[in-house]
Amino acid sequence: MKSLLTILLIALTLISCNDETQRNYQYFPNMYESVPYDTYGEYEIFPEEQEALQVDEGTIPRGFMPYDYEDSAEGYDKAKEELKNPLPYTEANLAEGRQLYTIYCATCHGDKGNGKGYLVEREKILGVPSYDDQGRAITEGSVYHVMWHGINTMGSYASQMNSEELWLVDHYVMQLKDELEGKEPRAFESEKGTESE
């Protein structure tokens, strides 16, 4: 009887050693924990204990251009009017734009851009307009503006894609719009022609 009890006790201790909410034992963790600050780490000396600090306002890193149109109705109208896509409309760019569109936009806007994405069909998110909506009459500039700043319920996507990727998506969105309106597909530009500009 006593031996049975000891076996049970040992089993209990072993089970309690195998706790999934805790990390396992480590043997002499010499260089396991970083001496420098880890990305997204938590350290007392930073405000709100966040290693990820905000950049000072107005600084411009290399390879980045600030976006000049402000987040307002006027900014939207201005961007809609005058902003043009700087990337050439090539097949490769369109394919890349399509990939990004599938990741970031298609869940709500639908694969065809008709506002019937998977989340809309499940009635999780409502009020997603089709790209050929006449009241909105989207242009290259307005699409970019909305992706950068967000509009009403839609949030900004500038944190998930950089500006070049946003322009790639822009190309694909305009192509979807043409498709929905039954227009002829735009002819591809050659990569070389734009490079000489």
Added chain:
Amino acid sequence: MKKTMERPFILKHFFLVFLLLFTLTTFSQESEAEAPKEESSQEESESGFGSYVPDVVANADPAKGKEMFNSLCAACHKRYKNATGPSLHEVTKRRDMDWLYKWIVNSQELIKSGDTQAVQLYEEWNKVAMNAFPQLSEEDMNNILAYVEQPKPEPKVDVAAAAPAEAQGGGGISTEIVLGLLAIVLLVLSVILYLVNKTLNRFAEANGIPVKADKPKGKPIWVAFAENQFLVLVSVVFLLLAVAWGGYGFLMQVGVDQGYAPIQPIHYSHRIHAGENQIECKYCHSSARVSKHSGIPSLNVCMNCHKQIAEVAEETQKEGQEEYGVDYNAEIQKLYEATGWDTSTQSYTGETKPVKWIRIHNLPDFAYFNHSQHVTVGGIDCQTCHGPVETYEIQKQYAPLTMGWCINCHRETNIKVEGNAYYEKIHEELSKKYNVEELTAAEMGGLECGKCHY
């Protein structure tokens, strides 16, 4: 040996288990008693429109209106709640029909024309401009208004929602509790049996009744065992092997965190987001495409959708409470608290506090791993290393992340050379050298120390 965190002793929880079990049973009885009342109240709510609704709207088709409302209006308006725009229910009571038509078709024009009502409304809602809808006919608008003016359905009193507190504590581990209780009962019974037997024997002895010996006493079994030297030798060998096996197994799992599933500050469910709603992995973990780190998404990504989704669907809520013991709606509220989002005014208060997620997958500092070169260049599925994440209610570590695991994959995986200009020449030369068409990561030098450990 170093333990990274303090671990609780399991026995501490036994009392809690007992308490929980009792609370569970009492609560379930109460909720059963409440159940029949709800149905009657629900039926009553299915009445017609309010008396203020104009005839054109009352005679319109709310079903058609629903479709249009969902695609055109619902981005900013809700029927019974303020959103980006005001709640629309009873709007025909507040405004004139002609004014409404003009406003919907082109609100900006109406504001510019100096209409007092329009200007006042625009100012009141922080000058958020409403889109123009020139494509809507009066009939369309009537349909939409008919849908909008439908009376609010009585909120269903959810049995599970009525008592969220006790479900939160007990739901997820109820089977374990029952099994544990059964084991305890069994243990107690056997102890009692042993004690009763012992006392009876003692009584018998004290009263002078000879206890009947069942068998004639032979050699005790262990003496017989000790005398058989061959048997002793064999069992010693087996014992040594077992100890070696157990010891080696124990040592090999030191420092391996496979299956690690800590309790996060917000109960985030990959099952719902990536599984049921089929949101692409890279939607939230967008830096996996371009960076060494596949970061935890910042809260603005959460708010992309959760500005509009303040509550989960009723079935999801019920499922959460019954199967996982979570109140999903309360978890979304935690998100609003962190971002400082005020649902009543639909604006940010500016009071933020970061969510302190607990990192699960952790490599020691001396190993270099880069997500983008595996995800974007290598084209490896997320599930290969992180397991079927879209089925995980709580995130856990799927792979051991040991060095052997990395090396093994580098030996077996072919490099994606097609369509990558960088590999054109290398592939040609190396495939000639090794006389193979396809190259594994190992053959490209993927096993060299400096590649991962500098």
